[in-house]
Amino acid sequence: MLGQDLRFLPAPFVLGDRLLDSQHDGLLECLDALKKLSGDSAAYKCNEVMSELTGRMAQHFDYEEAMMRKLGVKGELFDQHVAAHTEIMDEISHIHLTSISGGYGATDALAPKVSGWVLSHMMKFDLALKPLIDDANRRA
Numbered sequence: 001m002l003g004q005d006l007r008f009l010p011a012p013f014v015l016g017d018r019l020l021d022s023q024h025d026g027l028l029e030c031l032d033a034l035k036k037l038s039g040d041s042a043a044y045k046c047n048e049v050m051s052e053l054t055g056r057m058a059q060h061f062d063y064e065e066a067m068m069r070k071l072g073v074k075g076e077l078f079d080q081h082v083a084a085h086t087e088i089m090d091e092i093s094h095i096h097l098t099s100i101s102g103g104y105g106a107t108d109a110l111a112p113k114v115s116g117w118v119l120s121h122m123m124k125f126d127l128a129l130k131p132l133i134d135d136a137n138r139r140a
């Protein structure tokens with residue numbers, strides 16, 4: 001059954017593509033790890049989680065954009081979605097640079113901020129892909 005192995009992705013966010021959904025689940029797993037950081041090693045571990053998140057995100061955005069092309073998404077809809085991905089990657093890289101040059105500062109402020117970017121992106125952009133994926137699945 002689709003979605004069964006997804007531990008972090010809430011059902012309304014399941015889009016119906018196995019790899020895409022498991023990638024989203026993996027991003028939420030990182031956000032969960034970020035949220036749980038505390039104590040003395042928080043800054044070090046935060047760096048680790050952020051590296052993991054950045055890597056997974058880059059991979060995920062590549063796949064999602066290739067999928068959008070395959071689904072025939074084009075024009076403004078495609079351009080705005082890709083621009084939103086680029087913006088998130090820029091923000092994440094900025095945080096990474098900050099971490100290299102002297103720590104994240106308030107680690108507890110980071111988790112809600114990064115979660116906010118990812119979740120609002122999924123709601124605003126990724127959920128719009130669901131009907132197209134459903135359609136493609138029905139045809140397959």
Ligand SMILES: [Fe+2]
Pocket residue numbers: 064081085121125126
């Ligand atoms: Fe997206």
Ligand SMILES: [Fe+2]
Pocket residue numbers: 024060064122126
């Ligand atoms: Fe996505």
